[in-house]
Amino acid sequence: MALLFRRFDVMIVGTGISGIYAALNLDPSLSILMLSKKELTLCNSALAQGGVAAVMDKDDDSYELHIKDTLIAGHYENNLENVRILVEQGPTDVQKLQDVYGVEFDHKDDGSISLTREGGHSRRRIAHHKDSTGYEIETSLIEQVQKLKNVTVVNNSVLCRLERRDDLFFADILCGEEHEYYCANSVILATGGIGRVYDFTTNSAIATGDGIQFAYNLGAEIKNLSYVQFHPTAYADKENRECFLISEAVRGEGAYLLNCNKERFMHKYEPERKELAPRDVVSKCIIEEQKLTGSSEFWLDISHKDPEFVRSHFPMIYNKVLEKGYDMTKEPIPIYPCQHYLMGGINVDGKGATNIKGLYAAGECSHTGVHGKNRLASNSLLEALVFSRLIAEDINANGHAGGAEFVDYSMISPDGLPLPKGIKTEVRHIMQKAYFIHPDYAEAEKGLARITELKNMLEQGNFAINAAFVETKSLVTVAYIILTEVMERKDKEQ
Ligand SMILES: Cc1cc2nc3c(=O)[nH]c(=O)nc-3n(C[C@H](O)[C@H](O)[C@H](O)COP(=O)(O)OP(=O)(O)OC[C@H]3O[C@@H](n4cnc5c(N)ncnc54)[C@H](O)[C@@H]3O)c2cc1C
Incomplete structure (x- = not known):
């Protein structure tokens, strides 16, 4: 089906803290489309309670101590170069949240940011807004981004398909009941976590791993998806x-x-x-x-x-x-x-870039390697801030902008058969049994066989392309990658 795609310079999929902070740091001359699957504050960012870890009190704390705590928590499987970027650049971003974007952190009497302590931290270094820090940051940043004339924010818009041709990304987006078609020179996937692949999770309803599925199907490298954190x-x-x-x-x-x-x-x-x-x-x-x-x-x-x-x-x-x-x-x-958090994800370099030119990933869906095998508390909001800013800086310096406002491209029709019922529930039961804190290898082997069948069915069938299809395909893909890694680990252990 030949279609006209409206072009933006940058498309950001996700309006959590990583997506919005990237938009705020992009050059105002770039045209930006931002998508949010549901309402803007329905995301993991808005649920964050504890705060953001950063060395804000250099008399009591140091970069070396924060790095050490991060490595200990991560079982020394962290990417040290990126941990250094995180820890050394993070305090400036946290300060900027307060000074530039109006985020209110709790204060001491002398006006300095009051810092609390969490598990795994050897010092008090968590900047917080009571116990609803994520909501405070998310809503403050949304207010700022909505003032930007170069940014179009569309909520209730589900990215359903993402394809790439001639250095351009083509997107089929379901806005309410209507499919709309956009293309972009650069894409930032900031789609959050995968918690909904489990029966029980702290994650919001949007956390179905959509960005990971799109990146995987575009051929991007996915790393350490079985590094799942259980709170x-x-x-x-x-x-x-x-x-x-x-x-x-x-x-x-x-x-x-x-x-x-x-x-x-x-x-x-x-x-x-x-x-x-x-x-x-x-x-x-x-x-x-x-x-x-x-x-x-x-x-x-x-x-x-x-x-x-x-x-x-x-x-x-x-x-x-x-x-x-x-x-x-x-x-x-x-x-x-x-289930609480995903350490692995779409593999990116120190600038948030994937192995596919023009494709970036930020926040929980990305794998910068800073968390290693286990995330230190409150390091994820910090990662979302630092690496999304670095993505923006890379696009500002190297991304290509402009081009015709509309581009011709063909996509198959989104019409098709309804999905069989119960697939999401089945996937969740499989994952809860196969891999909760410790892997159960017998369940993982059985589960992987069934998940592979479901994956083949979704890839080969002619199903209607809508939100239910995207989320189901994402959960199945995520479960498939996690269980494949789990079984590979078992083979190495033997
Ligand atoms: C209960 C809870 C407490 C936490 N507490 C802390 C804490 O104290 N400190 C800390 O550092 N971390 C904490 N975390 C982790 C942290 O909140 C997240 O890792 C981080 O906020 C993720 O941000 P994000 O921008 O990557 O994703 P999110 O904030 O989850 O945003 C994802 C966005 O992607 C959009 N999206 C997804 N799929 C699609 C699609 N197909 N089409 C269009 N849009 C799509 C969603 O609509 C959403 O806007 C906590 C997490 C939870 C769940």
């Missing part, structure tokens, strides 16, 4: 897929983890760091303790702290768990681990 302290609620997170900062401010007998147990596994061990370690300790007690009941207790301190530092968490019937100033809260 130890989500509110234990098996009724909802989206689990409410109890921020790491609660442990950072002294909360204890308790087993089903309401006894502390972390000292048995981590005598020094105890509750302040990195989150992958804490999640594994919970599973070990579960084997010992035979119970999956766990609690987080900060009731020994001053109630006013707890209420003023964690107002959102306090109110949320109160709604569920727990007053955290008086009693422990039920918690259990669940």
Whole structure:
């Protein structure tokens, strides 16, 4: 089907912190199209509670200490060059959020940014806005980007197809009920995480790995997709897929983890760091303790702290768990681990560029290698800021702009058969059984065989191209890459 595609210089897929910060740093002479699958604030960025890690107090902290903590948490599998970029350039971006874009971080009496501590950090270095830092940054940056005349922001617009010809990217975008067609000289994928490939996750509904699927199908390198982070302290609620997170900062401010007998147990596994061990370690300790007690009941207790301190530092968490019937100033809260974050993703270099010319990836869908095998708390917002700015700088310097306003290109019609029901649910059950904290190789092998069948069916069938199809194909592709890596790891171990 021959179609006319309207051209932009840059298309940014995603309006989370990484997408918006890239737009704010791009040259104002560039025409920019920004897409958001749902409303602008429905994204992982808006859910971030704890804050952004950065060396803001050089008297007490240093780049070397932040680098060391990042490497320890990442099991030394980090890309050291990019960790250095992250840590050394990050403080300027955090300061810029406040000074240029009006983000309000909590302050000390002397006016300096008040810093808290989280698991794995040897110093207080987390800039925060109470316990809703992501929402504060996201909404402040949205306000700024909406003022820019060169940026067209379209919400409820799902990227359904992305193809490349002659150094141009061609996109089929479903805006409400209508397909619209755009092309761009450069594309930044900032589509967020993959949490929805699991039964239980802290991630928002948009986190279906769409950008990773598009990049994979364009031939971009995908790296370490099986490096999935499971957060130890989500509110234990098996009724909802989206689990409410109890921020790491609660442990950072002294909360204890308790087993089903309401006894502390972390000292048995981590005598020094105890509750302040990195989150992958804490999640594994919970599973070990579960084997010992035979119970999956766990609690987080900060009731020994001053109630006013707890209420003023964690107002959102306090109110949320109160709604569920727990007053955290008086009693422990039920918690259990669940999927939280993706360390791997679309592989990029130190400027956020993929192996495909003109294609960039930023934020949670990208793999810069800064997190290694496990992300240090609050380093992901920092990564989203630093590397999306570097992408913008690379496009400002090297991206090509301009060209005819409309370009002819052919795409097959989006019409086709409806999808069979239940595929997403089936994928989620497979992943939850095959790879939750520790891989279950028997389940992974069985799961991979079924996922491969589903992948072939989606690739070969004539299905209608719409949001359900894109998300299902993305979940299947993500599950396929993760389980393939898991099985390759098993083969290496043997
Ligand atoms: C509960 C929670 C708490 C967290 N707390 C912290 C914290 O304290 N500190 C920290 O550093 N990190 C934290 N994180 C992680 C951090 O929030 C994320 O890694 C980061 O915000 C990701 O930003 P992003 O811009 O990459 O993606 P997101 O903010 O998730 O944005 C993704 C965007 O892509 C769009 N999109 C996706 N697919 C399509 C498509 N097909 N078409 C069009 N648009 C599409 C979505 O609509 C959305 O706008 C937390 C995460 C969660 C879930």
